[in-house]
Amino acid sequence: MSKSKWFCLKKNSDNASIQSSISSSTSNKTLAVNELKIKAREKAVSKKLNDIKRLMEVDLCFVLDCTGTMGSHISAAKDCILQVSNYVKHINPNIKLRVGFCGYRDHDNGIDRLLVFDFTDQYEQFTQYMQNVTPIYNLDLAEDVLGGLNAAVTQMNWQNSTRVLLHICDYPPHGRRFSYLKDNHPNGDPYGLTAEDVLGRMQSNNILYFFGKITNHTDKMLEIFHDIIGEFPVFDLVGGDPLVLINKFIQATSSSITYAVSLTSTIVSSSNEINSMQRKKIIMNPNVPDWNTLSLQKGIVMWYHIPKTLDELKNPKYFDKSNLISKNFSYKVASQPFSSGVEKYAYFALDAKSDPTKDMVIKEYLHIGKRNNPLEKYLEAVEIFTVAYFLSTQFNSIAEQKNIPKVNFLNVKFLRYNTFCFTKYYTIEPKLQNSEYKRFNANTGVITELRPILEAFVHFTYEYTKGYLVVCDLQGIELNDDFLLTDPAIHCIDPLRFGGTNFGENGIKQLFLANHKCNDICKKLELSHVNNE
Incomplete structure (x- = not known):
C-alpha cells in the first residue's frame, strides 16, 4: 500500500472516529438534558399531587334562612347530610368532608337571630343539631342575609383547603337595593354590612359561594352578587314533595362539593388564582354572530x-x-x-x-x-x-x-x-x-x-x-x-x-x-x- 493511500485511509478513519465521538457526545448530552427535564417534571408533579391531596379536604357550610317559610328546607338539610357523605365516600373516596351550619333569621329575633354550628366530621352530631333548628316567622319579608353570610365567614373555623358555602334562602337582604318587598330596614343592614364587604371577606378567606334558589324574590340579589364576585353555580331547590326536595338537596350539595374540588384541584395553584376565577369579569357573548x-x-x-x-x-x-x-x-x-x-x-x-x-x-x-x-x-x-x-x-x-x-x-x-x-x-x-x-x-x-x-x-x-x-x-x-x-x-x-x-x-x-x-x-x-x- 502506498504511503499516500495509507494516509488517506487513516484520515477517513480518524474523521469517522471524530464523527462517531461527536454523535456519541451529542447523544449523551441529549440524554442528560432529558434526565434533567424528567427530574424537574417529576418534582413539579409531586408537588401538584400533594396539592391535590390537600385540596380533597373540604369544609362545607350550609348557610340557611331559618324564618317561617323555610321549614321543609331545614328538614331537607338535616336529612340529606348522611346520604351526601355516603355518596361522596362511594363515588369520590379521596374527598374528606367536614360539615357545618350557619342559620339566620332577622333583626327582630334577638339572640335567635344567628345560629352557628361549627365544622365536624361527625355527621350524626350535625343531624342532631339540625333537629333543634325551627323556623320563626317575622313581620317583614326581607331577612338578615348579610348577617348570616358574615357570621359563616367570620365565626366558623374554616381549616380545610377547599371551602364551600352553600347558601339557601327564599327572600333577599334588607335594602331597596335588593327588592321593593316589605322591609323594616329599607336603607339596608342596620349594622352597616354591605354585600361588597361580606362577599369580599368571603373571597379573601378563599371560600367558594354556591346558591340554592327557591323563589324569584332573590333574582336581584343574585344579579348584585354576580356583579361583585363573578359567576357561581345556582341550584333549583324549589319545595314541594319532601322526598323530591331531599333529593334536590343531595344533588346540590354533592355537586357543590365535587365542583369546588374539581375547580380548585384543576387549577392547583394559589388561592388567589382560585378566587380570581369567580371574580374575573371576562366579556362574553353567548350569541352566534351574524x-x-x-x-x-x-x-x-x-x-x-x-x-x-x-x-x-x-x-x-x-x-x-x-x-x-x-x-x-x-x-x-x-x-x-x-x-x-x-x-x-x-x-x-x-x-x-x-x-x-x-x-x-x-x-x-x-x-x-x-x-x-x-x-x-x-x-x-x-x-x-x-x-x-x-x-x-x-x-x-x-x-x-x-x-x-x-x-x-x-x-x-x-x-x-x-x-x-x-x-x-x-x-x-x-x-x-x-x-x-x-x-x-x-x-x-x-x-x-x-x-x-x-x-x-x-x-x-x-x-x-x-x-x-x-x-x-x-x-x-x-x-x-x-x-x-x-x-x-x-x-x-x-x-x-x-x-x-x-x-x-x-x-x-x-x-x-x-x-x-x-x-x-x-x-x-x-x-x-x-x-x-
Whole structure:
C-alpha cells in the first residue's frame, strides 16, 4: 500500500472516529438534558399531587334562612347530610368532608337571630343539631342575609383547603337595593354590612359561594352578587314533595362539593388564582354572530394521522412536527368568546369554504406563559386528541359487540393564523350539538357526574395500553346511545408527554388506581379488576 493511500485511509478513519465521538457526545448530552427535564417534571408533579391531596379536604357550610317559610328546607338539610357523605365516600373516596351550619333569621329575633354550628366530621352530631333548628316567622319579608353570610365567614373555623358555602334562602337582604318587598330596614343592614364587604371577606378567606334558589324574590340579589364576585353555580331547590326536595338537596350539595374540588384541584395553584376565577369579569357573548358582518380569514390547519398500532401511539417520534398534515383553511370567527374554562376561551367559528358551511369552535389558551412555547402547547392538545381518538375506536369496536354505548371524541385540529406582525395559534373543532355540556370527571381523579361507561372507558385505556397511560378529564355531551367528548387529559408514565395536565406514573396510581371502582361495564368488557381495597 502506498504511503499516500495509507494516509488517506487513516484520515477517513480518524474523521469517522471524530464523527462517531461527536454523535456519541451529542447523544449523551441529549440524554442528560432529558434526565434533567424528567427530574424537574417529576418534582413539579409531586408537588401538584400533594396539592391535590390537600385540596380533597373540604369544609362545607350550609348557610340557611331559618324564618317561617323555610321549614321543609331545614328538614331537607338535616336529612340529606348522611346520604351526601355516603355518596361522596362511594363515588369520590379521596374527598374528606367536614360539615357545618350557619342559620339566620332577622333583626327582630334577638339572640335567635344567628345560629352557628361549627365544622365536624361527625355527621350524626350535625343531624342532631339540625333537629333543634325551627323556623320563626317575622313581620317583614326581607331577612338578615348579610348577617348570616358574615357570621359563616367570620365565626366558623374554616381549616380545610377547599371551602364551600352553600347558601339557601327564599327572600333577599334588607335594602331597596335588593327588592321593593316589605322591609323594616329599607336603607339596608342596620349594622352597616354591605354585600361588597361580606362577599369580599368571603373571597379573601378563599371560600367558594354556591346558591340554592327557591323563589324569584332573590333574582336581584343574585344579579348584585354576580356583579361583585363573578359567576357561581345556582341550584333549583324549589319545595314541594319532601322526598323530591331531599333529593334536590343531595344533588346540590354533592355537586357543590365535587365542583369546588374539581375547580380548585384543576387549577392547583394559589388561592388567589382560585378566587380570581369567580371574580374575573371576562366579556362574553353567548350569541352566534351574524356571519355576514365578519370578514373572511385564512390560515392553515394541521393534524396527525391516527395511529394504527399501540407501538405507534407509544412512540413520541410519531408525533413529531415533521409528521403533521396541513391544508389551507378559510374561516370566520366571533370577536368575543362565548365561554371560558379554567384553561381556554371558546369562540364561535365558521368553516366558510365547506358546502354547506360548518359550525365550528375555536379555542385559545388563556395563559401560555412567557417561558412556554405556544406552538408546543397547541400541538400537545392535538396529540392528546389523536391518542384519545385512537383508544376510543378500539373501545367502540368492543362496545358495539356488547351493546355498550360508544365513546367518541370531537376531531380537533391545530390552526395557525399569520399576519405581517405576528403568528397566532388555536385549536379548532366541530361545534357540539345543542345539548347540556357536562364535565364527567377531572384529571385530578374527581368524578363530577358518575357515568359507569366513562369510568370503564378510563379503565380500558389503562389496560389496553398495558399501564402506559389513562385518558381522563372527560367532558362533553351525553346522547341517547353515545358520548361526544372534547378536551381530555392524559396521565402517562412518560412525564415529558401530554403537557402540564399529565401527572405521570404516580398520577395514574393515586388519581386512577386508588379510586376506581370496577362496575358492570368493566365486567362486560372483561377488564382486569382494579384492587384498591
